[in-house]
Amino acid sequence: MPSVLVVEDDPSIRQSLIEVLTEHGYAVRSAGDGFGALREVTQSSVDAVILDLGLPDLDGGDALRMIRGISSVPVLVATARDDEAEIIALLNAGADDYLVKPFSGGQLLARLSAVLRRTGSLPPAGAGAAGAAAAAEPARSTTVGDLSVDPGARTAHLAGRELRLTRREFDLLAFLARHTGQVVSKRRLLTEVWREPYVDDQTVDVHLSSLRRKLGERAAAPRYLLTVRGVGIKLVAPR
DSSP states (O other): OOEEEEEOSOHHHHHHHHHHHHHTTOEEEEESSHHHHHHHHHHSOOSEEEEESBOSSSBHHHHHHHHHHHOOOOEEEEESOOOHHHHHHHHHTTOSEEEESSOOHHHHHHHHHHHHHHHTOSOOTTHHHHHHHHHHOSOOOEEETTEEEETTTTEEEETTEEOOOOHHHHHHHHHHHHTTTSOBOHHHHHHHTSSOTTSOTHHHHHHHHHHHHHTTOBTTBOSSEEEETTTEEEEOOOO
16 A cells, blocks of 8 residues: 655645545655655655645745655645746656646546556555455454444445445454454554554544544544544444
């Protein structure tokens, strides 16, 4: 599973990008400024960087040149600037592609996928499915309260209604269902569901938040997904 560093100073935009990327199977790290981005590139192994130019501490162009000084990681520039000369300068400075804001999630995913294919960072077809299959074993159904999870059919039903889950949401729910009543740490989820133990815990948080919504609950008023503060999460039957 490719890992992506999102560098964006606006918290709401950063969160939106994280949600889009995690929804489509990417492991995501994030930074809100240029020096944070440099630190992540230096200390973490990421397959691509999505770089905003309007950073609070460094101009994005300068950040790009600094990244290029320490790494060959693919960089997709996200910018509100549409000046052709500046875009050409960024590409010449080492950007692999660019997106002009505002852009859709679909456009981001397509450009990112193309960059990863060109640089050989995209996993072979079927690699993700193999990981998902391993995470979903053994293939036996589990029923918790009104929730039923069938790993073999890759379906989940709540009170008889089928839940529309993404691949990763289902893998997460199926893993928790196999360990019903047990507290599972985020590190373990990243290791055994994502197969990426060194990814930011925020990846799990985003998927748990989405899964809660589809189960009709909130973190403040949980029914099935109970958070044990400082320890992890467990799937339980509602009382």
